[in-house]
Amino acid sequence: QKEVEQDPGPLSVPEGAIVSLNCTYSNSAFQYFMWYRQYSRKGPELLMYTYSSGNKEDGRFTAQVDKSSKYISLFIRDSQPSDSATYLCAMSLSAGNNRKLIWGLGTSLAVNP
Amino acid sequence: DAGVTQSPTHLIKTRGQQVTLRCSPISGHKSVSWYQQVLGQGPQFIFQYYEKEERGRGNFPDRFSARQFPNYSSELNVNALLLGDSALYLCASSFTLAGGPGELFFGEGSRLTVL
Numbered sequence: 514q515k516e517v518e519q520d521p522g523p524l525s526v527p528e529g530a531i532v533s534l535n536c537t538y539s540n541s542a543f544q545y546f547m548w549y550r551q552y553s554r555k556g557p558e559l560l561m562y563t564y565s566s567g568n569k570e571d572g573r574f575t576a577q578v579d580k581s582s583k584y585i586s587l588f589i590r591d592s593q594p595s596d597s598a599t600y601l602c603a604m605s606l607s608a609g610n611n612r613k614l615i616w617g618l619g620t621s622l623a624v625n626p
Numbered sequence: 627d628a629g630v631t632q633s634p635t636h637l638i639k640t641r642g643q644q645v646t647l648r649c650s651p652i653s654g655h656k657s658v659s660w661y662q663q664v665l666g667q668g669p670q671f672i673f674q675y676y677e678k679e680e681r682g683r684g685n686f687p688d689r690f691s692a693r694q695f696p697n698y699s700s701e702l703n704v705n706a707l708l709l710g711d712s713a714l715y716l717c718a719s720s721f722t723l724a725g726g727p728g729e730l731f732f733g734e735g736s737r738l739t740v741l
Contacts, residue, residue, distance in 0.1 A: 554735075557716070557732050562728060614669075614671070
């Protein structure tokens, strides 16, 4: 079993839809949970990160962590064609350990006008 | 301000050849990390350098090597290329060695194709 599981999709939605992206994990010691967005032929860029359980909101994006279920989610409201990208979840045991990020496979999202 | 820059952006090599990839971190950043991203997968950590010293190595064979220069730029070298080395090679920089989640910035990558 992989430490982090993420459905690769692809996921195709109409413009304006609410998108739900998810990852599950097996290591209960993970503390930091990150979502990166990667456009085609570009490097990943950090969208949001959360510490431990709870929700975090930034504009149209909401990140949720449910440590009891070992499940994290990223919600995108009012999705736009510009949101079409691959979304990668990543996790780490501590804040100061970039090299020990454990990544999901990424979910490919297409938002159709 | 310029972000993390990598060169070349694309290159094609044949099996057995050697390749050198280059990375310039964000100005003021002292740590550079290298990742390999195979199509359809998340990035895999290869190396981290801080202040010109190797500070971390992932599970990659000795064919992979890297170094960091006094100006904090970095090179990744891969010898005796295999077909399986075809991937997007990402460089990421951070100000400190133990940067937090919001402190890692990626370049656009160098896409290597091995024929």
